[in-house]
Amino acid sequence: MQKLVGIFSSYLPLSLLALILGVAPLSTSAQSGNFTVSQNGKSVGTASFSFLSKPDGFDSTSVVRVTMQGLDYALSKTEQLTASNQLRHVQLSATVNNTAVNVTAAPDAAQILMNTSASGHSNTTRLEAHTSAVFLPDFDPGALETLLALAVTNNNRDIWAIVPKNAGSIVPIQLATYPDEQGSLDGKPIAVHHLIATIAGATTDLFSGPANELLQAELPQQGYALVRKGFVLKPPSKPFAPPTQSTSGQDTP
Numbered sequence: 001m002q003k004l005v006g007i008f009s010s011y012l013p014l015s016l017l018a019l020i021l022g023v024a025p026l027s028t029s030a031q032s033g034n035f036t037v038s039q040n041g042k043s044v045g046t047a048s049f050s051f052l053s054k055p056d057g058f059d060s061t062s063v064v065r066v067t068m069q070g071l072d073y074a075l076s077k078t079e080q081l082t083a084s085n086q087l088r089h090v091q092l093s094a095t096v097n098n099t100a101v102n103v104t105a106a107p108d109a110a111q112i113l114m115n116t117s118a119s120g121h122s123n124t125t126r127l128e129a130h131t132s133a134v135f136l137p138d139f140d141p142g143a144l145e146t147l148l149a150l151a152v153t154n155n156n157r158d159i160w161a162i163v164p165k166n167a168g169s170i171v172p173i174q175l176a177t178y179p180d181e182q183g184s185l186d187g188k189p190i191a192v193h194h195l196i197a198t199i200a201g202a203t204t205d206l207f208s209g210p211a212n213e214l215l216q217a218e219l220p221q222q223g224y225a226l227v228r229k230g231f232v233l234k235p236p237s238k239p240f241a242p243p244t245q246s247t248s249g250q251d252t253p
Helices: 141-153
Strands: 031-039 042-054 056-066 069-080 089-097 099-108 111-118 119-129 133-135 159-164 171-187 186-198 203-207 214-221 224-228 231-234 244-246
Touching: 031 141, 056 141, 069 159, 069 171, 089 133, 099 159, 133 244, 141 186, 141 203, 141 214, 141 224, 159 214, 214 231, 224 231
Parallel strands: 133 159
Antiparallel strands: 031 042, 031 224, 042 056, 056 069, 069 089, 089 099, 099 111, 111 119, 159 171, 171 186, 171 231, 171 244, 186 203, 203 214, 214 224
């Protein structure tokens, strides 16, 4: 199986894992989204997020439920972000095949302090702090919403992933812009923007609408997808042109 980035890879066989990232909106109004999680076209769960605008930033919540052969997975995440989508604090609680996992993370001076507990073991890690960093748990569409917001404000550069895997790590995200596509949302035509995010060697196709809202995310190597309810992507009629690619913080490996 291809290399994955995910919170629970130290607790489950790799064949059960998939990456889908962390949080945030662009507008100052409340935003929310409901998604279907699928593997190879078969529905295996649901995911949702909600952002509440505050004078100094956003409060967000994410809920994920995936049930499939070999994996019973539930996630709940609460997060506080600044008005520019920078992390203030995040708390994650999850169960994976009846095993509880809890993670908290927050900036601490010039670092990010992450505390993880699972299977009776606890770990504290200090990570290098970056201004534009997204907390990325598995199957979390809210994280992708934050990533899309940061991509716009940072012109696709200098964006990092806080990866709650093992002791925790922070890695650069490379973003490539592809030609726009078309789709429909609740039966109405909609223009669709297309980005590909590469994180630790794994790619995720991100499809967003005119307001930069997440519509769909695909992990082609693993066959997973998150699709906003009511959205249908129309396949492109011809192959894509070579993408415009930028690196975040360091050269592409």
